[in-house]
Amino acid sequence: MTALLSGKHLAFHYGQQPDLFTDLNLELARGQVLTLLGPNGIGKSTLLKCLLGLLTPTAGQLELDGQPLAALTPKQRAQIIAYVPQTIPVTTSLSVRDYLLTGRTPYLNFAQSPGAADEELANDVLAQLHLTALTDRAINTLSGGQAQLVTIARALVQQPQLIILDEPTAALDFGRQQQILQLVQQLAASGIAVILTTHNPNHALILKQHVGLFGAHGDFRTGGVELLTEERLQATYQTKLHLLYVPELGRMICEF
Numbered sequence: 001m002t003a004l005l006s007g008k009h010l011a012f013h014y015g016q017q018p019d020l021f022t023d024l025n026l027e028l029a030r031g032q033v034l035t036l037l038g039p040n041g042i043g044k045s046t047l048l049k050c051l052l053g054l055l056t057p058t059a060g061q062l063e064l065d066g067q068p069l070a071a072l073t074p075k076q077r078a079q080i081i082a083y084v085p086q087t088i089p090v091t092t093s094l095s096v097r098d099y100l101l102t103g104r105t106p107y108l109n110f111a112q113s114p115g116a117a118d119e120e121l122a123n124d125v126l127a128q129l130h131l132t133a134l135t136d137r138a139i140n141t142l143s144g145g146q147a148q149l150v151t152i153a154r155a156l157v158q159q160p161q162l163i164i165l166d167e168p169t170a171a172l173d174f175g176r177q178q179q180i181l182q183l184v185q186q187l188a189a190s191g192i193a194v195i196l197t198t199h200n201p202n203h204a205l206i207l208k209q210h211v212g213l214f215g216a217h218g219d220f221r222t223g224g225v226e227l228l229t230e231e232r233l234q235a236t237y238q239t240k241l242h243l244l245y246v247p248e249l250g251r252m253i254c255e256f
């Protein structure tokens with residue numbers, strides 16, 4: 001079966017700076033989740049931007065749905081991938097509803113407005129994420145966490161096959177973090193692939209899916225959740241930490 005996303009021998013550096021990563025390989029099938037972990041500044045967001053076609057890798061091949069990523073138009077890409085960036089671009093005074101409807105742009109012709117079906121979809125997604133009360137609020141009046149959730153809602157309105165989430169839980173309270181991890185699991189169960197970055201190894205341990213782990217020096221490996229050993233996590237974060245099995249949870253937890 002063709003992978004939805006495949007990256008082979010990828011490398012990237014900014015300008016004259018040294019390589020952030022070289023010979024990086026990853027593959028993602030429909031319905032798979034890949035959780036990326038690594039130290040600050042190691043290249044996680046940069047890798048996501050390469051996978052989105054926003055940056056061009058300095059070496060390697062990227063394919064989306066069996067085609068070279070570079071051969072797809074931005075509109076074609078946007079019909080397959082939705083992106084929730086780390087810094088949320090919500091400085092406009094659009095209402096939450098209208099902001100979500102901008103997620104339908106990849107499906108509309110030039111100058112075509114969203115229709116009743118698009119509005120119904122936006123309302124359904126707001127209800128799914130328990131955000132209906134925010135429908136008429138101006139985007140630039142939302143709290144950081146509300147804005148993060150609304151941006152995730154917009155990505156769902158885009159109805160992509162792959163959602164790329166850069167630290168989607170960074171601004172969220174404990175309950176909302178759990179809600180997003182459950183949403184990731186639901187999306188995967190419905191056949192949508194998800195790539196997310198997080199600074200909390202427990203998120204990968206909860207999701208129990210595929211993991212991409214950057215080491216402290218930019219080395220990268222992918223595998224199942226068993227890739228996360230105490231030794232590797234200590235090497236990644238350059239700190240002492242503990243992985244403990246909690247029978248009540250049926251999984252490992254990571255603590256300092």
Ligand SMILES: Nc1ncnc2c1ncn2[C@@H]1O[C@H](COP(=O)(O)OP(=O)(O)OP(=O)(O)O)[C@@H](O)[C@H]1O
Pocket residue numbers: 014020038039040041042043044045046047
């Ligand atoms: N546009 C840019 N031009 C030059 N250097 C950049 C640019 N964007 C990022 N960098 C540098 O590239 C490196 C990787 O940045 P990136 O944002 O990918 O890291 P990250 O792993 O996502 O970090 P964090 O976990 O802190 O968000 C950093 O040293 C950063 O300063």
